[in-house]
Amino acid sequence: MIATTALLGLGAVLSVAAPHMSGAAWAGRAPRLAVLAWQTVSATAIAAMVLAGLTMLIPSTSLGGGLAEMFHACLSTLREAYGTPGQLPGVLLGLILAVALPLRVASSVAVAAIRGWRRRRSLRRFVASVAHRDADLGASIIEADASAAAFCVPGKGGTIVLTTAALRSLTAEELAGVLAHERAHLRGHHDLPVAAAHALARALPFSRLLGFAAAEITGLVELLADDAAAREVDRVSVASALVTLAGMRAPVATLPAAEGATAVRVARLLKPARPLHRLQSALGLLAGILALAGPLVIAGIPLVASIASGLCTVPQIAIG
Amino acid sequence: MQPFGELETKVMDGLWQRGEPATVREVLEQLRTSRPLAYTTVMTVLANLHRKGQLRREMVGRAWAYSPVRTRAEHAAGLLQGVLAESGDHAEALMHFVADLGPDDVLRLRRAVDAARRPRSAKR
Numbered sequence A: 001m002i003a004t005t006a007l008l009g010l011g012a013v014l015s016v017a018a019p020h021m022s023g024a025a026w027a028g029r030a031p032r033l034a035v036l037a038w039q040t041v042s043a044t045a046i047a048a049m050v051l052a053g054l055t056m057l058i059p060s061t062s063l064g065g066g067l068a069e070m071f072h073a074c075l076s077t078l079r080e081a082y083g084t085p086g087q088l089p090g091v092l093l094g095l096i097l098a099v100a101l102p103l104r105v106a107s108s109v110a111v112a113a114i115r116g117w118r119r120r121r122s123l124r125r126f127v128a129s130v131a132h133r134d135a136d137l138g139a140s141i142i143e144a145d146a147s148a149a150a151f152c153v154p155g156k157g158g159t160i161v162l163t164t165a166a167l168r169s170l171t172a173e174e175l176a177g178v179l180a181h182e183r184a185h186l187r188g189h190h191d192l193p194v195a196a197a198h199a200l201a202r203a204l205p206f207s208r209l210l211g212f213a214a215a216e217i218t219g220l221v222e223l224l225a226d227d228a229a230a231r232e233v234d235r236v237s238v239a240s241a242l243v244t245l246a247g248m249r250a251p252v253a254t255l256p257a258a259e260g261a262t263a264v265r266v267a268r269l270l271k272p273a274r275p276l277h278r279l280q281s282a283l284g285l286l287a288g289i290l291a292l293a294g295p296l297v298i299a300g301i302p303l304v305a306s307i308a309s310g311l312c313t314v315p316q317i318a319i320g
Numbered sequence B: 001m002q003p004f005g006e007l008e009t010k011v012m013d014g015l016w017q018r019g020e021p022a023t024v025r026e027v028l029e030q031l032r033t034s035r036p037l038a039y040t041t042v043m044t045v046l047a048n049l050h051r052k053g054q055l056r057r058e059m060v061g062r063a064w065a066y067s068p069v070r071t072r073a074e075h076a077a078g079l080l081q082g083v084l085a086e087s088g089d090h091a092e093a094l095m096h097f098v099a100d101l102g103p104d105d106v107l108r109l110r111r112a113v114d115a116a117r118r119p120r121s122a123k124r
Helices: A004-023 A025-029 A031-057 A062-071 A075-082 A087-130 A164-169 A171-188 A191-203 A208-232 A237-245 A257-272 A278-311 B005-018 B024-032 B039-051 B070-083 B104-117
Strands: A133-136 A139-142 A152-153 A160-164 B055-060 B061-066
Touching: A004 A031, A004 A075, A004 A208, A004 A278, A025 A031, A025 A208, A025 B061, A031 A062, A031 A087, A031 A208, A031 A278, A062 A075, A062 A278, A075 A278, A087 A133, A087 A139, A087 A152, A087 A160, A087 A191, A087 B070, A139 A164, A152 A171, A160 A164, A160 A171, A164 A237, A164 B039, A171 A208, A171 A237, A191 A208, A208 A237, A208 A257, A237 A257, A237 B104, A257 B104, B005 B024, B005 B039, B005 B061, B005 B070, B024 B039, B039 B055, B039 B061
Parallel strands: A139 A160
Antiparallel strands: A133 A139, A152 A160, B055 B061
8 A cells, every 4th residue: 555655656746746857957067967867757657657557456366366375475475565445446547557558658659650761761851852962962952942850860861951052151160060060960869869758758748747848858969069060060069050051941840849859958058058067967867777676676675574574464354 | 742763854954955846756765764664654753743733734746845843953942941840750751950049049149159250368
């Protein structure tokens, strides 16, 4: 009972509190750690709910029997340790959290993976048919004077694409910055965490946490690529490239959040923040690992206690 | 605006390259060097493209002669518009370098960038 409540509570607290950590100052100083943090919080919240469901199933289903046998624990002690008042709602809710939830997440991720692969393939075909490859730049160029666009299509055989309008408006350093930024996306496979986060958000659309995580991770990988570009070309040129292209009114579908994000990227490039101290990063990683282990520990405590106590509560038998 | 299938692309490429209207037979001859094709296949593709509004046709003798409605560049630009317009939902398939900004933001940020460029000696 306590384990179940604690797990549900953990899931609820993370879901409510974590979104408030969006745009934290330290995230800009350590974008990679921030991505991991969002992934950890999302995984921990989901794990907490799934494990809560499992604890609800232990008292009334064969799951309890299986565990009792595996760990040589007394079944009735185990049942009491995990018992919830009201058997049927417990089993129902337990099935929803422990079975339906993981299935939903798994199927959403699978569907997203297939759709993403198809979309990228169709984009690559489109680029191959309308663009010509510029070997010096390492990019595909589309003849289009009306819309300035610079993007990459990630994945296997990923390409960087620019329109002639974009090429014409960028200086040599700015162009180098754009190419370095896109190359960082391709090398770092940044599409993977973005795709995973969006798939989770679509799986559980009522979850504010997963929605925030998807938006944050999408923005953070841009910071990662900006940092990579700034290592190859000077920061001001990268910032300048951002402003030049952003101002060209290309017909791009933008989310309102993306506009604010651009200003943040420029400011961050012009005035770089100190990266986190190595100790701080290490502590952050440690916190993440502990957090992930949390739900498992909470779920397992009654089991461990039952085994350790060695006691067996005798079930009440009606006599007479 | 949908991109073309593989054969449609080859047919359109051939017509763009040719620069003048072509009959089914002429397109067949042009393509046959790279792959074996049936007359009816090419006829169907051309008819479909015409139906989709990608080709216009005129009677030449007893056969239809097809030519592209848009130039290759116009077609590419149109497809690009479509691709960019729907990319907002799918950040994992197409990663833009930067999102649009309003003119006020652009002005403000341009000033910031230019200020950062000024040589330090100016601060003396």
